[in-house]
Amino acid sequence: MKVWILGAVSLWTICSFAQQREVPIYLDNDQPIEKRVEDALARMTLEEKAAMTHAQSKFSSPGVPRLGIPENWMSDGPHGVREELLWDQWNIAKWTNDSCIAFPALTCLAATWNPELSYIYGSNIGEEARYRNKNVLLGPGVNIYRSPLNGRNFEYMGEDPFLASRMVVPYIKGVQKNGVAACVKHYALNNQETDRHYVDVEVGDRALYEIYLPAFKAAVQEGKAWTIMGAYNSYKGQFCSHNQYLINDILKRDWQFDGVVVSDWGATRDTDQAIHNGLDIEFGTWSNESAKDIDNDYKNYYLSTPYLKKLKSGEVSDKELNDKVRRILRLIFRTTMNPNRPYGSFGTKEHAMTGRKVAQEGIVLLQNKENLLPIDKDRTKKILVVGENAVKTLCDGGGSSTLKVKYEVSPLQGIRTWAGRQVEVNYVAGYASSKEANALQLRMEAAQAAEQADIVLFVGGLNKNWNQDAEGADRQTFDLPYQQNELIDELAKVNSNVVVVLIAGNAVAMPWVKQVNAIVMSWYNGTEAGNALASVLFGEVNPSGKLPFTFPVKLEDNSAHSIGEFPGDGKKVAYKEGIFVGYRWADKEKIKPLFAFGHGLSYTTFQYGKIMADKKEMIETDRITFTVSVKNTGGKAGAEIVQLYINDINSRLPRPVKELKGFKKVYLQPEEEQVVSFTIGKEELSYYDDEKHEWVAEPGEFRALIGASSADIRSSVKFNLDK
Structure with a gap:
């Protein structure tokens, strides 16, 4: 029977013919997946198999058009589906229908300590990815919070392997019920951005198995994740995206992972190791926007022409190739070629409200002296909001998790909406991230305005600029940037009712902690961030979030900076603290944290x-x-x-x-x-x-x-x- 593949509708039609037994087994959805995999594999040429193991564009890898087997399409990221990019470039495609809902970053999700809500979160973001016809969502991230300077901590689930394990499993199940694979990352030991492409991690087996692997193991064995992304860094002298010990020995042999290992973009370094050490699909290598022959650019991937030459010459057998392709076919049959795959939905009010719910449950009330919060609107006439983060867009930036959002409610917008007409709400910047700003002038203006307010809501923290909460670079200091500490000091001098709202994915130093009455940790909370924050500040929602990592008083109270190494010497980094990460170190050394792991207050008792x-x-x-x-x-x-x-x-x-x-x-x-x-x-x-x-x-x-x-x-x- 001759079949012409004209698109997704034709493929669906072909699959429906399977019951008539006029089509190959691999298209028959009534057959077990493993039988379909073997049938499809037997029909493929060597060239078709090899092509499936490397990218064909920035975010896709090829299928087999001759057999009606579709491509794989990936998308960032862990807390929202990234806008479309051009086929061969990192430049945006400028579509008009790819504005997503931004969900709270995963530090906030972890701070909810609510696995049921994590399932709903995963289900919603999976619906968004499915609607955009992605079959792999590049997330969630479960790398352990080792240092508060890691610029990418905001994408992860905190310092404790048990908490991360319990929160990641339902997320994966929620995503994958939509016929979209969750791609758990970055496997493994990717705990810093500094020198991430080169640094070799030295860590003992106890710390590896007790601290850094449990969330990945839970993702595989309990969450049944269909894909895993390798990390950039190396371990035992081999880069993690093709690492014999991590991938072949632990992931595939010990944990019986039957899914696909994809490299992080540009993380593949060697053809032989990529062949033999467990990598299944290579992404991002040699990609060059200025190349005249883009097609040849992808042919230069380690698993492309160099691999095919080794196969044809007999230098390597097709044993590893067949294993890779089996896994890729299994992924396709679970996702794109699953006729029961739902259609998904995108940018909906329901998704936005899920995001608001996660943010509300994840916001942590760190301090509330004299019960300053919640704000009593009947006794408050004038509120002053201070701080750039009250008005700054925080869904974009930060690296691969940057999002083009349908809308974003700022803290100032949310506060004004929830305050209503009976409370006057004014705003002054107080500080600015721009180097051209006059910090002293902004600070004095804010202090002067604060004298006239009943309550001052300072909304600051970090942002997603370079050397803050951003992929590719770590923080350079534990202090708040842009002279925020000095600003908070000035505000506390002139007003006794100061509430500090921190938007960040990391712990920060708080030299002013005793000078202010209330402190709220609000994270990067996405589309509905402002409404979620305001609902907590004004008491419609009782805060219930708890910290997923420890806030040390000073950086030296963190074990990676006390006896460990961070970020290393550019070539290696030694995790000398071993298993004593976060609260484990504080307990061992009898160090009183600023705010402990698991801490969070409520408006009740x-x-x-x-x-x-x-x-x-x-x-x-x-x-x-x-x-x-x-x-x-x-x-x-x-x-x-x-x-x-x-x-x-x-x-x-x-x-x-x-x-x-x-x-x-x-x-x-x-x-x-x-x-x-x-x-x-x-x-x-x-x-x-x-x-x-x-x-x-x-x-x-x-x-x-x-x-x-x-x-x-x-x-x-x-x-x-x-x-």
Whole structure:
């Protein structure tokens, strides 16, 4: 039977003929995917197979037109579908129908501590990608927050591997239910932007397995991610996008990953390693906008002409090639050639409201002395908003996650809308990111205006400029930029009701922390950022977010800057702190953080009961359940995030004082009480023994701790693990 492929509609028609058994098995959707994969593979030429392993444009890789097998189309990014770019250039295509909804960045999603909301987030962004006919979404990112100077931390899910694992799995499932592959990145050890293309990471096996790999493992084994993106940096002397140990040994052998490994753009460095060390599709290599023969440009990829020559000469067999193509075909059958794939939706009000909900649940109330917040509109006549971030567009910039948004509500717009007509809202810049600005003049103007206000809302923090929260460069200082510290000092001198709102994806120094009454962490919250912030400031929404990483008082309180190396010497970076990252280091060294991991306040109060265990002894095959009651003792409905930490009292190898092993977000009306339960087993008690190269649950005494943060433990109970 001769079939002409005219487009997606024709392909759908061909697939529908499969029931008549007049088409090949690979087009028959009633057949198991693995059978279809083998049938399609057997029909392909060597040239067609090799072509599938490298890009044909900036964001696509070829299919097999002769067989009706479509291309793969990728799109950034983790918190919104990027605008269209030209085929062979990084320049924008200037479409008029590619303005997306910007969802909050993943630091905010992690700060919700709400896996159910993460699923909805993933489902919504998957719908946007599907509508734009992308079959791979380049996200989410789960690299661990090692240093507050990493410019790309805002794209990730914080410092704790357990929290990141629990939040990434539902995100992936939400995306992939739309027939769009989630591409989890950047695998692995990509914890800085400085020298990211060259630096070799030196890290012990314990830290690798306990800190830096768990979220990726959960993404593969529980989330069933269909694609993984390799990182730029190297590990054990091999670049991570074609790394024998990370990809072949751990990802594909140990974790049984059956999906596609794609390189980060430009991360491929060697043909032989790309062939043998697990890379499946190569992107971004040798791309040159000025090349006269763009087609030849893609033929110069490591997995293009050089690979084909080795295959034809017999220098390498087709064993690795067939494995790569099997994985790529599997991806296509799961996505583009899935007839049950939904159509998706794009730029909708429903998606915007999901973004607002995530932002509202992720905003963290760090400090609220004298209950300055929420703002009482009946007692407030004049509000002064100060700060460039109150009016600055923050959805664009920051590298590959930059977005062309349908709209973006600024903090100032949101505050004015929620204040209504009865409250006068004025604005002064106070500071500016422009080098031409007169910082002293702006500061004095703001201080003068602040004297006349009932409340001052300072909206500052970082932005997505170079050397701030941006891909490609790290921060150069822990301090706020643009002389914001000096500005906050001046505002606090003339007004006792100062609220500092920080928009950032990183911790910052706060030398003024005792001078202001309220501090709010508002992240990069996307399309509905201003409305979400205002709804919290004015009390319509009770804040319930908690920090997904530690705020140290000073940079030296962070382990990467205390005993580790950051960012290294340009050639290597040694993670000398090992497993002691974030709150694990603060606990070990008895360092009081500025704001602890898991910290977040509410407009109501919560009372914890005593943690109870259903038994005191467990054996390795057992599980043990802990319960604790939580009561809303205040006057407002609110949500509390109950956190379970485990302490190994005596172990052969050094272990953290405590580690997060469970959490639950509970919503309570005033005077309502709920019992929260956590069940754990051997895996939650285990550590990675780098001498035995295996996970070990060591018999002995443990302690379960219930807390409102890592530094606010309310109750504990001891139990024993027996063989």
